[in-house]
Amino acid sequence: MPTPLPKPSRGPLLLMLCLGITQPVLAKAPEANAQGFAAYGKGDYKKAHALFEKALKQDPSNVYARLNRARTTTLLNQGKEDAADFDYCTFESNWIYLALADLSKAVELDAKAILPKIDEDTQGLKALKALDEYKKWRQAISVLVEEKGIRQKVLGTTSDWWFLRPGELPKNITLAADKRVMETLQDMTEQPAGRWRPLGSGVEITAGKEPARPWKLEAGKYPFDQGRSFYFEVQLLPGEGPQPEEYGWSTGPLRLGPLSGDCL
The missing domain is CATH 2.40.128 (Lipocalin)
Incomplete structure (x- = not known):
C-alpha cells in the first residue's frame, strides 16, 4: 500500500487564525524608486530611468524619484546638446529643461529634504551643473529659499x-x-x-x-x-x-x- 502523506501541522494555521491572517504572508517587493536606485548604483542607468518613471506614475509627489530621474536624464543624454541636430528650443525634448523641471518640482515639494542632496551630488548631476542653465536655475532657488546674501x-x-x-x-x-x-x-x-x-x-x-x-x-x-x-x-x-x-x-x-x- 502507498505510504500516506503526513497531515499538515495545525500549529501555524491556528496561529494565523488567531492573528486574523487568512492569507500567507509575503515579503513586500521593493518599490520602484528603490529598485531604480539599486540599478543606478550598478550603473544601469537605462533600467534605473524606467523604474524612476514608473515610481513617478505611481506617486508624482515622490521627490526622491524626481531627483533620481533628473540624474538618469542627465547621464543618459549628456553631450547631446553639442550635436548639430540638437533642437535646443523644443523644451519638452530638451534633456536640460526636463532635468531642471524634475529638480524644480522636487524643490517645490520639499526643499529642505531635497536641496542638500542636489547640492551634494557630484555624479548624476555633474554634467548638468556645469551648464549655465543650471547655474541660473540655482540662483532662482537661492531666491526661493531666501538664502543669505541672495541679492x-x-x-x-x-x-x-x-x-x-x-x-x-x-x-x-x-x-x-x-x-x-x-x-x-x-x-x-x-x-x-x-x-x-x-x-x-x-x-x-x-x-x-x-x-x-x-x-x-x-x-x-x-x-x-x-x-x-x-x-x-x-x-x-x-x-x-x-x-x-x-x-x-x-x-x-x-x-x-x-x-x-x-x-x-
Whole structure:
C-alpha cells in the first residue's frame, strides 16, 4: 500500500487564525524608486530611468524619484546638446529643461529634504551643473529659499535681464556695474535707460524720467510643454509707486533664468 502523506501541522494555521491572517504572508517587493536606485548604483542607468518613471506614475509627489530621474536624464543624454541636430528650443525634448523641471518640482515639494542632496551630488548631476542653465536655475532657488546674501548672488556687480512683451522681440536690460540701466536695441547697440542702486534684498530703479521705484527679487515659474512642466527663474518685480505712463520694460517683470535668449 502507498505510504500516506503526513497531515499538515495545525500549529501555524491556528496561529494565523488567531492573528486574523487568512492569507500567507509575503515579503513586500521593493518599490520602484528603490529598485531604480539599486540599478543606478550598478550603473544601469537605462533600467534605473524606467523604474524612476514608473515610481513617478505611481506617486508624482515622490521627490526622491524626481531627483533620481533628473540624474538618469542627465547621464543618459549628456553631450547631446553639442550635436548639430540638437533642437535646443523644443523644451519638452530638451534633456536640460526636463532635468531642471524634475529638480524644480522636487524643490517645490520639499526643499529642505531635497536641496542638500542636489547640492551634494557630484555624479548624476555633474554634467548638468556645469551648464549655465543650471547655474541660473540655482540662483532662482537661492531666491526661493531666501538664502543669505541672495541679492549679491543674483545681481553681483552686473546682471542681464530679459523683458518679454507679447508679440515683440525680447529686450535685454542690463544693470551695469556703474549703476546705469542699459537697454540693448534691435541693432545690438546699447543706450542708457535709467539708474539703479541696491535696496534691501532687491534694488531701486529710476527709469528715464520716471520716479524711483523699489523692485524685489522673486522666484517665478516658467511653464513649458503646455503647462505640464516648469522650472524656476529669477524675476525682478516693481513694487509700490507711480505706474509708468507707457507699457515698457519699466513695468516689469524682468526675468533671469535658464532660458536662452535665442529661444524667445
